[in-house]
Amino acid sequence: MLSKNVKLIKPGKTYVGLQGVSYNAGVSRNTAGSEKVCMNILPMPPGVHSIPHIHKEIETIAYMLEGECTLFHGEKLEKQTLVKQGEQIFIPENVPHAPFNQSDKECIWVVVHSSGDDQDELISMPDLVKELDKFK
Numbered sequence: 001m002l003s004k005n006v007k008l009i010k011p012g013k014t015y016v017g018l019q020g021v022s023y024n025a026g027v028s029r030n031t032a033g034s035e036k037v038c039m040n041i042l043p044m045p046p047g048v049h050s051i052p053h054i055h056k057e058i059e060t061i062a063y064m065l066e067g068e069c070t071l072f073h074g075e076k077l078e079k080q081t082l083v084k085q086g087e088q089i090f091i092p093e094n095v096p097h098a099p100f101n102q103s104d105k106e107c108i109w110v111v112v113h114s115s116g117d118d119q120d121e122l123i124s125m126p127d128l129v130k131e132l133d134k135f136k
Contacts, residue, residue: 007032018122019098020051029116038118042099042109044069047136049100052077052128056121059114060091062099067107073097077131096125100132 009032013025024041027034042062052072062071068084073095083089091097093114101107111118 005033018051018119018124019053021048023111023118028118035116037112037114038116039110039112040118041065042111044099044101044107044109046101046104046106049132050098052096052098052125052132054094054096054123054125055091055113055115055118056123057093058121059093060097061088061112062091063088063110063112065108065110067101067105068103069099069101069107069109071097071099072132077128096128098128098132100135102135 009027011024014022015025016022021042021044024043025031026038026040028038028040029035062083064083064085064087066085068082071081071083071089073079073081073091075096077096077098081089099109115121
């Protein structure tokens with residue numbers, strides 16, 4: 001029989017992802033040994049956006065715990081979806097996206113990926129930042 005352990009993840013550890021934003025580390029391969037799912041907290045101050053990116057073959061669900069934030073998505077980030085407190089958004093695999101806090105208050109995301117780590121198969125798309133710069 002395999003030895004499987006329940007793990008409690010306490011707050012306090014942070015990291016900067018390839019997305020260019022700071023996360024509060026949650027359940028992942030590194031913290032709990034998870035292989036199929038991970039969850040992290042993403043606090044975003046006003047005016048902050050991630051580097052546009054995709055998660056190759058990985059699905060994402062994000063829940064807006066506090067505040068509101070616009071998710072830019074699509075091949076050229078041409079689509080915008082405003083996500084408000086209490087709402088969830090599903091981002092299919094391989095869809096370019098970047099959250100951008102255009103509000104004047106911090107927002108806090110709870111982000112879940114169908115992989116053991118949110119950095120798995122992450123492809124950064126810094127050339128699309130210019131599309132976000134139009135909205136600053």
